[in-house]
Amino acid sequence: MYHSTRRELLRLAGTGVAAGLAGCFGDGAGSDDGGDPDGEGSDDEPEVVGSDGLVYAFTPDDVAVVDPETADVVDRIEEGIGDERWADPRITADHGEIYVVEESLSQAYVFDTGTRELVSTVDVGPGANHLYHPTDGEIWVHADDEGAFYVVDVDEHAVIEIVETGLDGEGHGKLLHHEALGSTAYATNVADPGVAVVDLDAYERVDFLEFGEVGGTHYKAFAPDVGLLYAEYATGTVVVDTATDEVIRELPYAGAMFLSPDERLLAIVDGETVTVLDATSDDATEVGTVDVDGGPTAVRFSADGDHAFAANPGTEDVAVLDLEAFEVADRIDAGAVDGRSRPGVLGGDYVLTSADVDGTVTVIDATDRELVGRADVGEGVGPIQYVGDSGVGYTGR
Numbered sequence: 001m002y003h004s005t006r007r008e009l010l011r012l013a014g015t016g017v018a019a020g021l022a023g024c025f026g027d028g029a030g031s032d033d034g035g036d037p038d039g040e041g042s043d044d045e046p047e048v049v050g051s052d053g054l055v056y057a058f059t060p061d062d063v064a065v066v067d068p069e070t071a072d073v074v075d076r077i078e079e080g081i082g083d084e085r086w087a088d089p090r091i092t093a094d095h096g097e098i099y100v101v102e103e104s105l106s107q108a109y110v111f112d113t114g115t116r117e118l119v120s121t122v123d124v125g126p127g128a129n130h131l132y133h134p135t136d137g138e139i140w141v142h143a144d145d146e147g148a149f150y151v152v153d154v155d156e157h158a159v160i161e162i163v164e165t166g167l168d169g170e171g172h173g174k175l176l177h178h179e180a181l182g183s184t185a186y187a188t189n190v191a192d193p194g195v196a197v198v199d200l201d202a203y204e205r206v207d208f209l210e211f212g213e214v215g216g217t218h219y220k221a222f223a224p225d226v227g228l229l230y231a232e233y234a235t236g237t238v239v240v241d242t243a244t245d246e247v248i249r250e251l252p253y254a255g256a257m258f259l260s261p262d263e264r265l266l267a268i269v270d271g272e273t274v275t276v277l278d279a280t281s282d283d284a285t286e287v288g289t290v291d292v293d294g295g296p297t298a299v300r301f302s303a304d305g306d307h308a309f310a311a312n313p314g315t316e317d318v319a320v321l322d323l324e325a326f327e328v329a330d331r332i333d334a335g336a337v338d339g340r341s342r343p344g345v346l347g348g349d350y351v352l353t354s355a356d357v358d359g360t361v362t363v364i365d366a367t368d369r370e371l372v373g374r375a376d377v378g379e380g381v382g383p384i385q386y387v388g389d390s391g392v393g394y395t396g397r
Contacts, residue, residue, distance in 0.1 A: 049075075051113035051387040055345075055352055056098055057361045057377045058086040058384070064361075064377035065116060068350045068386075071363045071373025077111065080118040084109075089385040090131040090139060092154055098385050099139045099152070101128045108141050110157055113387050120157040124150040127172075134177035134185055134200055147171045147189060151203060161203040165189065165196040171216065180224040181242065188231060190216035195231050197245065209245055211238050221257035221266055223279040230257055230266065230284075237268060239284050249284055260301035261346070265323075267299040267308060274299060274310060276323060288326035292319050298344025300351050302366050309351045309364065311344035313337045318344070318353055318362065320369050332371050334362040347386025354381045 054074065055066040060083050065075035089100040091113075098111040102121075106128045110120040125143025128150075132140045139152040140163075147166020150159050165173060171191030177184075177200070187196040187205070193215050197207035211217070215234035222229055222242075229240040232254040239249040253270035259279060260266070265287065266279040272292055278285040294312025296319070301308045308321040311334065320330040334342070335355025345352040350372065351364040359379040363372040 046115035048114045056385045059378040060380045066375045068363045071375045088130045093136045132175040142173050144172045167192045176220045178222045188217035219257050225280040226282040258299040290326045297341040300346040311342040311353045313342040335360045
């Protein structure tokens with residue numbers, strides 16, 4: 001099973017690189033083509049049509065733009081795109097651009113949400129997989145083959161710094177940052193037995209918090225009310241007080257972590273068990289658990305925190321979780337996926353997921369907890385990005 005395989009990688013990853021783990025819910029230089037990825041140039045100003053409230057769905061040969069109110073495809077971005085391998089899109093703080101990794105080319109593609117165009121590509125390091133937006137003016141792209149982050153200036157569309165966070169110059173990694181942490185961030189790495197402390201302003205690793213002698217770290221979350229960092233390590237979760245950078249607790253379960261939009265609840269997915277913690281508690285108080293058949297790989301909370309939505313690759317659905325009774329209240333068909341992971345995105349009033357085999361994007365009303373519809377976007381559809389308020393998640397702001 002996927003979960004057991006990932007656990008073994010984390011436990012033994014200190015012996016080598018474990019790149020591109022499934023379920024990661026994807027000297028470089030930026031292009032200076034002036035926003036024309038084909039290099040042809042144009043005297044015509046692109047028309048501003050806007051994308052507020054719409055969804056970008058990335059397929060190998062285009063980007064489908066979906067209106068979640070009707071679950072219809074309203075536009076397609078095709079120029080400059082062909083046979084792409086997308087990973088981990090990230091929208092800028094002003095919602096003006098979407099960055100997404102193209103894994104086969106070790107590049108970040110930049111889409112303008114106003115004109116709905118591909119405007120630039122940026123060369124980053126080998127094994128690019130995840131993107132982060134810790135500061136308004138920068139996108140940090142992790143290169144797994146080097147255990148380093150390539151820092152991209154969002155105005156120049158160019159790499160301005162390379163920050164080495166992996167201890168041995170390799171390893172699949174993630175970045176955790178919250179505005180409450182100021183200029184400090186934390187980086188996990190499946191090849192390192194702890195987390196790196198990163199100074200975002202100085203662009204350097206300034207410390208390393210060691211959790212053990214072997215194994216690696218992967219998923220992470222931050223509880224801002226109490227300043228606690230949660231980091232998956234080997235077969236458990238380590239809880240760190242960021243005021244002192246000291247380990248204060250270890251939990252016996254681990255997996256993908258998801259914070260509610262109001263930052264009061266934290267879900268940790270361990271196999272088919274979703275454990276919900278009180279993120280305002282300084283002792284990692286457990287609120288409850290619910291077993292979800294299908295192996296959820298993404299959990300998103302409703303605005304009121306009474307329900308959550310678990311995207312499941314194994315049962316081809318999204319489970320509606322009642323967080324008062326802590327049980328599965330409903331299951332909504334979401335199509336087939338060819339793999340061990342299914343994305344789950346909270347976008348405005350909607351929960352969104354894609355199905356690469358069926359070539360659809362499923363739209364669910366997060367308030368009424370009902371299916372809005374399924375947009376036919378194209379076989380191979382993978383990551384999706386909502387243009388607007390997406391709450392919080394384990395990889396984003």
